Amino acid sequence: xxxxxxxxxxxxxxxxxxxxxxxxxxxxxxxxxxxxxxxxxxxxxxxxxxxxxxxxxxxxxxxxxxxxxxxxxxxxxxxxxxxxxxxxxxxxxxxxxxxxxxxxxxxxxxxxxxxxxxxxxxxxxxxxxxxxxxxxxxxxxxxxxxxxxxxxxxxxxxxx
Numbered sequence: 001x002x003x004x005x006x007x008x009x010x011x012x013x014x015x016x017x018x019x020x021x022x023x024x025x026x027x028x029x030x031x032x033x034x035x036x037x038x039x040x041x042x043x044x045x046x047x048x049x050x051x052x053x054x055x056x057x058x059x060x061x062x063x064x065x066x067x068x069x070x071x072x073x074x075x076x077x078x079x080x081x082x083x084x085x086x087x088x089x090x091x092x093x094x095x096x097x098x099x100x101x102x103x104x105x106x107x108x109x110x111x112x113x114x115x116x117x118x119x120x121x122x123x124x125x126x127x128x129x130x131x132x133x134x135x136x137x138x139x140x141x142x143x144x145x146x147x148x149x150x151x152x153x154x155x156x157x158x159x160x
Contacts, residue, residue, distance in 0.1 A: 005120060007103065012127050017089045020067055020074060025092045031108035034116070043076075043108065053078050073100065094122065 018025050026045050033041045043065075044052040051063040053076075066075045074085045074097065085097035085106065095108040109119055 005123060007105065014088055017087060018091055020072060020087045020090060021069060022090075023067065025090055026095070029092075029110045029112070031095050032111050032116075033106055033108045051076065051078075089126075091126070094119070094126075 020026065023045075027047065028044065031043045031045075033043075035041065039056055040054075042052075042054040045065055046052065049064045049066055051065040053060040053063040060078050062077070062079050064077045067073075068075055068084075071084075072087050074087075076083055076085060084100035086100055088096040088098050088105065090096070093110050093114045095110075097106045097108075098104065099106070107119070109116060114122060
């Protein structure tokens, strides 16, 4: 089950997230979640806190969203209910959030870029293919980069 997989790898996935602060990965995409009762939920994040939320094809009323940078979380309001959702992973294809102070994970996919039956394989690939030496911002730590340069220079000198 996808919930069990996410529980097992969520701490690793956090390292490879582009981050909610890069909202161009989040905005104007139909994020789809199928819950345990087989209800289909779609969220479309718009600019200025506008949220289009659908449940089983029906538009929900009074929906908003806000990014709270200080806790790296989304605050989503649907009707009279509001929830704080912490970032776990976002890359444009998958959005994984965890309800604050719980172990309840919400796994959304961008159906334009990924099919639901590909989700498990995709998450395993993300976890296993990103080099461990790369930082969240895409840079290589100085010591790893420096050591790599020294090894390359040594190899070049040995081959000549």
